[in-house]
Amino acid sequence: MYNDENKQSRVVRISASTEKQSIQFDDESKPLYSCGASDKYICENRNLDICVADCGAKAIVVVNQAGKLRFRYNGHIPNPQNIPFNPRGITRDSQSHILTSDDNNHCVHIINEDGQFLHYIGCEKRVTLCGLCTDTEDNLFLFGYGHPSFMLESCVLKIKYLD
Template identity: 50%
Template sequence: MRRLLGRDHDNRGFGSLQRGTEDAAKGQGDASETKGQSPIRHHGGKEINREQIHQQIGSLSELTITFLLDKPRILTDIQTEYRNVYSLSYLSDREFWTCSFNDNILNLCNLQGEILRSVQTKSKNWPYGIAVTQSGDLVYTDPRDCSINLVSGTQIQTLITLWGWTPLHPCGTSSGDLLVVMESVDNKNTKIVRYSGSTEKQSIQWDEQGKPLYTSLGNTKYLSENRNLDICVTDYAAHAVVVVSAAGKLRFRYTGPPSTLLESFSPLDITSDSLGNILVSDPYNDHIHIIDQDGHFFRYIYNCGLQCPWGLCVDSRDNLFVAENVSGKVKKIQYYK
């Protein structure tokens, strides 16, 4: 797959990815200038006592298998006014933010598909990724001017302006920090950076052998913090999910189940639930993968009419919100009993 952003940060590559997704659907029916501060919300779901559950029931993997539905149920089928939705961010059980290819408008929608609020980006460029702060404000990245921005009320504040790096997808954490995937402007390096407010705290780029953790072949990478504080990144060009600890040490790479009849694993968005399970969208196969926090495959979500599932987020009750890229629909899915 071609890069999404070229050296001049245009969106022609993003358009080619969009067209490839549409075709698939038809076929299947370090220096930075920083400002301000903002805590970021972790949206992994409700609080649980993992140790207590382990003692009383056994491993969380066993618990997951017990409670997964054989056939997930679509609770709500929401037709948005968008086409080509590629990013979702959870605000509440009744509201979510969305953004779309080649559109500089961010929309807050309810479960009826009504737009409650629309915000145009400060630069009028299209946003690459979005996240929601602990106070309910919205953060978005702007790949053209290399900025990370906060939408608060009617105001848009530039939190961070990067030099030499392009910010891609952001993610909130349980500590209130912000994690951001970024790629060097020469397209040679990819890293994950942790910010506290506007201060860089951590950079994750290399494994223990000094090799890159992430490819630089394309900037299609989403990320999520799991409940055990692991940082989970989808690397589309590598056909893999790369999971590192909070300290940045490689834990595992997931490249799909050991035996499968699917086409090549093509991971895009990623999220996690209250049991620490990881959900990954695989739009070219119309599947969502569920794996545990150690990278073991559980099962797919696929037999509920999904087409090109792309953007993902989980609500406080572990219902999964899925954005279908081509149709513009957002589906709320129950996958636990």
């Protein structure tokens, strides 16, 4: 949730139209999420962690169920293209791995539930990654759109990455 008045972002847990929890600051009263209306993507992991891909902060911010910061993931260096990390979507799989598409580097970062980098899945450089999700069989679906000079339309890629 983004409030235009105070330029702050927060995660709000709502149940039956009632706000149950608001997550905005860490233990030192510093904002967890970037200020402003930059894109943010959210998912809940199997262990009930709340995972946010914060484009403005160029980071994945993970808090536990109580709203306490567990970790920040700022990309893995060296990344495939040596270009700054730019998360553009987030999902999780059956093993509680966190997956995020990195639009700048044309890849998907896979980290474990504790924020440790596991590996990349590379993608076509001519596809701009916009989002991703997994299904119950751990198939990864990537949504992207093509670069105009390559005459590509929107596309969805299905990848089986776990055995």
